[in-house]
Amino acid sequence: GNLGTALAARATPDGYTILVASSSFMINPGLYAKVPYDPYNDFDPVTEIATTPNVLVVHPSVPVKTVRELIDFVRASSGKSSYANPGTGTPSHLSGEMFKLALKIDMVAVPFQGGGPMIQSVIGKHTPIAFSSMPPAAPQIREGRIRALAVTSAKRSVAVPDVPTMAEAGVPDQEGDTPQGILVPKGAPKEVIDLLHRETVKVIALADVQQKLAAIGFEPIGSTPAEFTARIRTEVPKWAKVIRDANIKPE
DSSP: OHHHHHHHHTSOSSSSOOEEEOTHHHHHHHHSSOOSSOTTTSEEEEEEEEEEEEEEEEOTTSSOSSHHHHHHHHHHTTTOOEEEESSTTSHHHHHHHHHHHHHTOOOEEEEOSSHHHHHHHHHTTSSOEEEEEHHHHHHHHHTTSSEEEEESSSSOOSSSTTSOBTTTTTOOSOOOEEEEEEEEETTOOHHHHHHHHHHHHHHHTSHHHHHHHHHTTOEEOOOOHHHHHHHHHHHHHHHHHHHHHHTOOOO
16 A cells, blocks of 8 residues: 555665555556655666456346447446446556546446455346456356456456457457556665566566466566566556546545
8 A cells, every 4th residue: 555655665775675566556646636655756666577457347147248239238228337346446446437438438436345345246236347357357257157348458368368358349448457566665776676677587487477377367577677667657647647537536
């Protein structure tokens, strides 16, 4: 959270303090009026470890099998549709709002306290439409308890390879995922950053690690510090705009 990130930002930049950051690191500066860290200037990025896409799912009783059919279904419901998400300001919530904004459709966001309760609500038909991260959704998709319509990544997910991307489903510019990365306090010696990067990438490249990541819906990345820096500088303003345009307020 913000507190842990702030503590890491103020730590001595000697390589002994490492921040393992998720998407909230890039989302929270746009979600809160003020956060106790600067995502651009308080840290040196090391590598993006892995990422997992969001996935648009429905209960099998919903009479749609494609994203386009869902769009028509929602429009025909005259504002009575809703979609579940794991919580306000989560990547899945923001993907849902980006989807709504792009298509100018009316769906009420229903936040839950995490992905597990949200998926159970979809299975129980209480909230039959949802934007979810991949880990809680993938097993239920494979078992047929929920139907996946599209993933929000640029390419298909190894966890559910038969599910099209949003672009393949006819809705471009909907990329949104949940990255996990390593950063160190700003000013850490270059040799420390290089060492952390080199050793982390070695671990990410191990076959058993890649298999374990894939099993829970994560795609291994192992990017360079420069690539991870560029990613942060793209993601922060992107999600800040969605938050602003959708008028999302933290709970």
